[in-house]
Amino acid sequence: DVKVTQSSRYLVKRTGEKVFLECVQDMDHENMFWYRQDPGLGLRLIYFSYDVKMKEKGDIPEGYSVSREKKERFSLILESASTNQTSMYLCASSILLGQGNSPLHFGNGTRLTVT
C-alpha cells in the first residue's frame, strides 16, 4: 500500500513565524500535491510538483512556497504565518500523468493553528 506520511498531525504556530510542513511518500510517485481543506470550501490546491526541483502554482499559492529536493519528499513552507492560514493541510501523491486512473493517495493531514 502507498503510504504518504505528514510529519505533524497538529501544529500551533504564532503569527509571523516561518512554518515547514513535511510530506514523504514511499511509492516512488512522480507527482506530489499540497491542498488545504476548509469547511464549506472543500480542498483547494496550493502547489504541486511533477518532478524533483519542479513546482507549479495551484489555485491559492499566495503566502506559500514549496520545496522538492528529493523525489519522495515535498515540503510546504509558510514564509510568515498568518491567522488566515489556520487550516487542515493535506499532502497527496500519484503516479506520472497518463498512467491511467491511478488516484491521488493522501496523508492524514496536518491541522495548523496560527495564533
Place this chain on the structure above:
Amino acid sequence: AQKITQTQPGMFVQEKEAVTLDCTYDTSDPSYGLFWYKQPSSGEMIFLIYQGSYDQQNATEGRYSLNFQKARKSANLVISASQLGDSAMYFCAMSPHGSGNTGKLIFGQGTTLQVKP
C-alpha cells in the same frame, strides 16, 4: 471555469437503505476523469471510485456506483445498503486534462453523510 458543485452540505440515511450524493461539474475539456473520495472523522481521504468521460458504462466498486450523466454534467455517487461505517464526508473531484489523468484534481465542497441505526 472548471468547477465541481456538491449542493448537499449534509444528509441522513437509514442503515441498510441506499443513498445518492449529488455532484455536478463544469468543464470545457472533452476528456476528463471524475472521482469520489470518502473522509471519515479520522481525517484520511479514501479513494472510492473513478469514471472516465469516455467510459460507456457507469463505474461500480462493491456497494458504490457512479451515476454518470454526461449531457447533464452530473456524476452522482450511489451507496447501496448503507452501513454505520459509511458515516463520513464525501468529496467529488475532477481531473480536467485527459481521461484517467490524475494530476491536478478539482474538489467540490463535500457532503457530510450520517447513517442512522
